[in-house]
């Protein structure tokens with residue numbers, strides 16, 4: 001037998017780095033699509049008449065199947081049972097199907113068609129089908145994430161594992177950067193659907209890249225056929241017990257949810273936060289949070305490389321958590337309100353967001369055996385996904401409770417909507433059921449108030465009652481035009497609700513022009529982030545202690 005046949009393909013740097021690059025292509029597209037939707041939010045509002053509630057539902061739909069139907073956990077088990085090739089192929093195919101469905105719904109379905117569904121009530125068909133597409137994409141995207149992690153471990157164990165995972169995350173974050181940089185300009189120049197079409201093309205590229213990876217993976221297995229490799233017992237369902245009874249595993253999972261919960265939701269609120277606290281103009285507010293993903297593209301592999309050579313994985317996570325705590329604590333100081341200070345803090349947050357992931361993900365294989373890794377990553381992702389649903393909700397509750405005086409004047413808006421409805425119904429002599437009318441008025445008021453709150457995140461000016469009154473006046477006048485366009489001819493509940501939808505759609509340009517100001521005080525929300533940072537530091541130390549006790553080797557280099 002020749003030397004070449006006896007050597008595992010893993011030993012060839014060209015082969016393993018090619019495998020890393022090829023397999024990461026699917027995550028590039030996934031991260032692009034994840035951010036493309038939120039970047040074109042204002043276009044979706046004006047082009048399709050989606051309300052902020054519709055957009056919120058759509059964004060949240062990413063996790064529907066993963067969280068509520070436990071699809072993420074099933075993906076992990078399937079990965080451990082059926083392997084990287086089958087799971088990765090199915091996962092990337094799910095992303096293609098989900099994106100295609102989303103694109104079809106946004107381009108081929110009428111934005112006026114409505115449907116009544118249990119749980120959702122009266123909802124636009126286009127919104128619900130887009131959500132379904134995005135939820136299918138979400139299943140594929142998270143399953144691809146765990147499959148890629150296991151693939152990297154397969155090729156890089158005992159080698160540059162953290163560097164490879166860091167580069168894989170960099171390639172994914174390049175997708176985020178691409179979305180932030182080009183989706184809005186693309187939507188403005190061509191159509192609101194162009195960024196989604198690009199996402200679909202990237203998903204196809206990801207699928208083709210994964211098929212290419214399968215060829216490499218098969219070659220790797222073939223190259224190891226004749227080698228004496230430690231045979232592992234196959235994965236059994238009872239292995240889940242050994243994962244969830246492992247203390248160090250839980251520390252990593254808890255650190256993951258606390259840490260990501262203090263970064264991703266912060267980024268969501270950051271543009272408005274820097275406008276309100278640091279008096280940055282709304283035009284530039286988006287640039288400060290954008291510094292974060294760009295910085296991580298370079299730093300995550302750098303810290304991964306350090307972990308591979310020098311070890312200190314638990315220490316790297318603790319340093320990252322301490323930086324997170326410092327950043328949020330400084331952001332909470334009321335008198336430190338110069339914009340440059342905020343920019344520096346976001347850059348430091350970017351360093352923290354490179355340190356923790358660069359050490360956290362490659363530490364999992366040191367605690368959990370390879371045959372159970374799919375399930376282990378899946379459980380961590382699952383807990384993280386729950387946190388990313390719950391933490392923003394908590395932040396919203398705290399924000400509303402801390403700002404009781406800055407809500408738009410709901411009563412005034414409601415009365416103007418009532419006037420609009422009554423005028424249209426009287427002019428067209430339409431009969432209706434009073435309870436249907438009152439439901440439609442309430443729903444429209446909710447939509448309009450919600451879009452004011454969301455829109456003013458980006459268009460602040462002094463807050464006062466006069467602004468709201470001007471808006472109310474405008475609603476009445478403009479909604480008559482909107483209602484006429486509807487060619488309303490009956491007083492059924494659906495047609496009343498449809499009229500309400502047209503009313504809310506007509507208010508977007510008005511809200512934007514009025515520049516209503518709702519100046520939020522974010523102090524309590526930032527304190528919540530401080531708490532998450534503090535808990536992350538504590539959990540980091542607990543992980544380090546547990547590692548010392550059990551000898552997992554988190555502080556040792558990855559490269560043998």
Ligand SMILES: C[C@H](N)C(=O)N[C@@H](CCCCN)C(=O)O
Pocket residue numbers: 142145148149165168169172357361381384
């Ligand atoms: C969003 C996803 N659940 C996630 O947490 N992704 C991580 C990267 C995980 C890669 C593990 N090898 C991220 O930091 O984006």
